[in-house]
Amino acid sequence: xxxxxxxxxxxxxxxxxxxxxxxxxxxxxxxxxxxxxxxxxxxxxxxxxxxxxxxxxxxxxxxxxxxxxxxxxxxxxxxxxxxxxxxxxxxxxxxxxxxxxxxxxxxxxxxxxxxxxxxxxxxxxxxxxxxxxxxxxxxxxxxxxxxxxxxxxxxxxxxxxxxxxxxxxxxxxxxxxxxxxxxxxxxxxxxxxxxxxxxxxxxxxxxxxxxxxxxxxxxxxxxxxxxxxxxxxxxxxxxxxxxxxxxxxxxxxxxxxxxxxxxxxxxxxxxxxxxxxxxxxxxxxxxxxxxxxxxxxxxxxxxxxxxxxxxxxxxxxxxxxxxxxxxxxxxxx
Amino acid sequence: xxxxxxxxxxxxxxxxxxxxxxxxxxxxxxxxxxxxxxxxxxxxxxxxxxxxxxxxxxxxxxxxxxxxxxxxxxxxxxxxxxxxxxxxxxxxxxxxxxxxxxxxxxxxxxxxxxxxxxxxxxxxxxxxxxxxxxxxxxxxxxxxxxxxxxxxxxxxxxxxxxxxxxxxxxxxxxxxxxxxxxxxxxxxxxxxxxxxxxxxxxxxxxxxxxxxxxxxxxxxxxxxxxxxxxxxxxxxxxxxxxxxxxxxxxxxxxxxxxxxxxxxxxxxxxxxxxxxxxxxxxxxxxxxxxxxxxxxxxxxxxxxxxxxxxxxxxxxxxxxxxxxxxxxxxxxx
Numbered sequence: 001x002x003x004x005x006x007x008x009x010x011x012x013x014x015x016x017x018x019x020x021x022x023x024x025x026x027x028x029x030x031x032x033x034x035x036x037x038x039x040x041x042x043x044x045x046x047x048x049x050x051x052x053x054x055x056x057x058x059x060x061x062x063x064x065x066x067x068x069x070x071x072x073x074x075x076x077x078x079x080x081x082x083x084x085x086x087x088x089x090x091x092x093x094x095x096x097x098x099x100x101x102x103x104x105x106x107x108x109x110x111x112x113x114x115x116x117x118x119x120x121x122x123x124x125x126x127x128x129x130x131x132x133x134x135x136x137x138x139x140x141x142x143x144x145x146x147x148x149x150x151x152x153x154x155x156x157x158x159x160x161x162x163x164x165x166x167x168x169x170x171x172x173x174x175x176x177x178x179x180x181x182x183x184x185x186x187x188x189x190x191x192x193x194x195x196x197x198x199x200x201x202x203x204x205x206x207x208x209x210x211x212x213x214x215x216x217x218x219x220x221x222x223x224x225x226x227x228x229x230x231x232x233x234x235x236x237x238x239x240x241x242x243x244x245x246x247x248x249x250x251x252x253x254x255x256x257x258x259x260x261x262x263x264x265x266x267x268x269x270x271x272x273x274x275x276x277x278x279x280x281x282x283x284x285x286x287x288x289x290x291x292x293x294x295x296x297x298x299x300x301x302x303x304x305x306x307x308x309x310x311x312x313x314x315x316x317x318x319x320x321x322x323x324x325x326x327x328x329x330x331x332x333x
Numbered sequence: 334x335x336x337x338x339x340x341x342x343x344x345x346x347x348x349x350x351x352x353x354x355x356x357x358x359x360x361x362x363x364x365x366x367x368x369x370x371x372x373x374x375x376x377x378x379x380x381x382x383x384x385x386x387x388x389x390x391x392x393x394x395x396x397x398x399x400x401x402x403x404x405x406x407x408x409x410x411x412x413x414x415x416x417x418x419x420x421x422x423x424x425x426x427x428x429x430x431x432x433x434x435x436x437x438x439x440x441x442x443x444x445x446x447x448x449x450x451x452x453x454x455x456x457x458x459x460x461x462x463x464x465x466x467x468x469x470x471x472x473x474x475x476x477x478x479x480x481x482x483x484x485x486x487x488x489x490x491x492x493x494x495x496x497x498x499x500x501x502x503x504x505x506x507x508x509x510x511x512x513x514x515x516x517x518x519x520x521x522x523x524x525x526x527x528x529x530x531x532x533x534x535x536x537x538x539x540x541x542x543x544x545x546x547x548x549x550x551x552x553x554x555x556x557x558x559x560x561x562x563x564x565x566x567x568x569x570x571x572x573x574x575x576x577x578x579x580x581x582x583x584x585x586x587x588x589x590x591x592x593x594x595x596x597x598x599x600x601x602x603x604x605x606x607x608x609x610x611x612x613x614x615x616x617x618x619x620x621x622x623x624x625x626x627x628x629x630x631x632x633x634x635x636x637x638x639x640x641x642x643x644x645x646x647x648x649x650x651x652x653x654x655x656x657x658x659x660x661x662x663x664x665x666x
Contacts, residue, residue, distance in 0.1 A: 002525040002545070004565040004602040004638060014565075015601040018608030022592075022624040058600040192335040212335070232337040232347075259355075264597040266633050267391040268348040269337040275351030291355045295628070300599045301636060305337060330663045 001201045008198035012055045012075055019062055023327045026066045030093070033086030036062040037072040041094045047165040047174045048072070048094030051103040051158055052087060053110050054079040056197070057218060060155065060297045063328030069162035070103075070326070078197050078300075079219045081109030087117035091126060099127035099171035103158055103178060105150030106134040129175040133157050135187045135308065137246040138215030138223045151218050152260040152297040152308045153185035156320075159329065163322035181316060186246045188239045189306030191216035192229070193264065195299050214238050218262075218299045232269065236276045239307040244284070247309055251285030256292065256320060258308035263298035265305055270294065273305050281309075290320055296328065334534045341531035345388045345408055352395055356660045359399045363426070366419030369395040370405040374427045380498040380507045381405070381427030384436040384491055385420060386443050387412040389530070390551060393488065393630045396661030402495035403436075403659070411530050411633075412552045414442030420450035424459060432460035432504035436491055436511060438483030439467040462508040466490050468520045468641065470579040471548030471556045484551050485593040485630040485641045486518035489653075492662065496655035514649060519580045521572045522639030524549035525562070526597065528632050547571050551595070551632045565602065569609045572640040577617070580642055584618025589625065589653060591641035596631035598638055603627065606638050614642075623653055629661065 005011050013031065020029035020036060029036050035052070042048060051061045052074030061073035071094035076082035091100050100121065104114045111132060118128040135153030142149050161178035169177070191213045194203040204220035207213060212235065215223025227238075249255070259274040261267070274293045281288055289312055297306075310316070323331045338344050346364065353362035353369060362369050368385070375381060384394045385407030394406035404427035409415035424433050433454065437447045444465060451461040468486030475482050494511035502510070524546045527536035537553035540546060545568065548556025560571075582588070592607040594600070607626045614621055622645055630639075643649070656664045 002542075002562055002636065004523075004525070004568060004598060004606055006564045006566055006605070011601065011605070014608055015604045018604030018606070018611070018626075021611055022604065022607050022626045055601065056599070058604075063600075190337075192337070209335070229335055231339045233339055235337060263599055264634050264636075265337060266389070266596055266631065267396070267628070268344065268388065268633075271348045271351030271355060271391075272339070272344070273337055273351070274355050275347055278351070278354055293351075293355045295600070298599065300601075301597050303335065303597075303634060 001196050003198060005198055011198050012077055016062065016075060026325065026327060033089045035072050035074045035086050035090040036065050037090065037093050038065050038067065041071050042096040044096045045098055046096045047098045047169065047171050048096055048100040049103060049162055049165055050074065050090050050094060050100060052082050053105050054081055056300045057297050059328035064155065064158050064326045066326035068166045068322055068324035069329065070158055078199065081107060081113050084113045084116040084120065087114055088120050091117060091121045091128060095126045101161060101171065101174050101178060102128060102130040103161060104130055104132050105154055106132050106147055107144045108146060109144065127171060129171055131175060131178045131182055133182055135185045137186050137242050138188050142217055143221040144219065149217050151187045151189065152258060152306050153187050155296045156185055156256065156258065156310050157181045159324065160316055160319040163319035166322065177315065177319065181310065184311040185308060186243045187306050187308040188242045189216050189262065189304060190214050190235055190239060191262065191302055191304040193303040194220055195302040216304060218297060220299065232272045233276045236273045236307065240277050240280055243307055243309050247311060249286055254287045254289040254312040255281065256290040256310040256312055257281065257288045258292040260297055260306045260308060261295040262302040262304035263295055264301040264303040267294065270305055277307055289317065334529050336531060338531055344531050345410055349395065349408060359658060359660060366422045368405050368407045368419050368423040369398050370423065370426050371398050371400065374404050375429040377429045378431055379429045380431045380502065380504050381429055381433040382436060382495055382498055383407065383423050383427060383433060385415050386438050387414060389633045390630050392661035397488065397491050397659045399659035401499045401655055401657035402491055402662065411532065414440065414446050417446045417449040417453065420447055421453050424450060424454045424461060428459045434494060434504065434507050434511060435461060435463040436494060437463055437465050438487055439465045439480055440477045441479060442477065460504060462504055464508060464511045464515055466515055468518045470519050470575050471521050475550055476554040477552065482550050484520045484522065485591060485639050486520045486643065488629045489518055489589065489591065489643050490514045492657065493649055493652040496652040499655065510648065510652065514643065517644040518641060519576045520639050520641040521575045522549045522595065522637060523547050523568055523572060524595065524635055524637040526636040527553055528635040549637060551630060553632065565605045566609045569606045569640065573610050573613055576640055576642050580644060582619055587620045587622040587645040588614065589623040589643040589645055590614065590621045591625040593630055593639045593641060594628040595635040595637035596628055597634040597636040600627065603638055610640055622650065
């Protein structure tokens, strides 16, 4: 295992500390229990938004903490759900009196621990609602999941919900728009190589030299099938076809197209995938109204990519375009 | 070789096309000869700024085209200098009547081809000046370079020069501030793994399972020495010590600290490197006034990182903080 780390047990704490120092104008970090909050939390009268999950998917979630997006992110150990304790602490830290929304990726541990934290927060008088992101169309149940997994679509849900909270929507409205985004987003990914969890010290699975895994999970969970390495265009077809069929996209609809890197794939390759996916959508009469290409929900150094499509309406478009200032996503001038 | 590509010969064109489509609000691309320009180029009365070089270092350079930074980027084949023809075409395309600055990384092919393009542009009546970035302290001469190589510091030079041009500085002033940034920036990198150029089909060099290369070039050129894999803190020490010694940093000085990923290293590891480098600088009495952490000047899917330090003064600080809107770097709200 070759990694730029010190002790495997220190990876998360050291990484969070470095992240918070590099972005001290946007966030601050707390340790024991460990979470990251926006600098000005809690914002009085604003719905607080907390997300989190196992580490190893950076920039998710801490990279999306800031004005217009998350109020706090709770990192667990690598590929391991955070316990209720830091989730509760983060929930308290962002409670500005208007309630708190938990955005949870659909993994059994995450769902349970966020639920426990929400119950404990309720006992303290904090109103908490939760939404569960389950955008991965690859498989129905999985290694750590009952139902579909939550993957790259999570970033889009966090952006939309964050913008709604920032403009002053109440907890019911923020929850509703987050759920609306969840209902309209689908993803599927491919792995060209595995990744290595620091504590494990060896690759999470094996792939032959000429083999890729279609429908991979973001922790290396099995996907739909392994196929010989094909061209970028054919691989993109596999992912996009599954996503658009599940979304039941119709000609004339507007979408946001996200091509997400798994961590170890060059940006140039992601843009090749994007170019083909966009052409395919346009040929089908779909309007690609917004785009995002880059490493947003990663699996450590895994080589691979995922395709996410969010069906847009005016409400989602306005929230997507709203100002945002986080480490990993910023609006322009 | 496992890559998300179609034919190796189509990588650059398809990637540039996908990039331009994904960022159509910021740039447009031209093909044959191939370059990327900001959407509103040429901007009348503004100094135009052109950079470029071999592909494979994305987001450099096209990712930095936009308001407040580059007017055009010229991508060569992977790890291969662009020919004078597209550089000349890009120079014409950004000439708003106030002259054009070429920002060139110090590789023999780049220097020669930008020089030829500048001469041809001069014959057409376009005033062109050039600066050469040579920030890599690792080695004096290298595989493709006489003198020091130009590496991650290039992004900082492009930002500073772009901001100066955007506020209306004339060609002499933009050239002077770019040179001032060059004089005050130093970098050094480490590789944990090689990368594979699509046309070559096999890794550019070999490293043993427990070995890293200190002082690696961004094309996999040899560095200072190979050492057994050490802790992130010790590796960071090697890089930072070389950089700060060469810069002759003194207590009380302000710097921008850039920790750059080579493409295949997780963001979490870059933040561990950043955290240690920052602590070391602060212990030495240096003020880390600004920071940048991420994959900015990459080497395809290489695992590794580099540390860059830019000595700041009020002039550079103001230009660094100026608004910018590019695919890879944006100011916040």
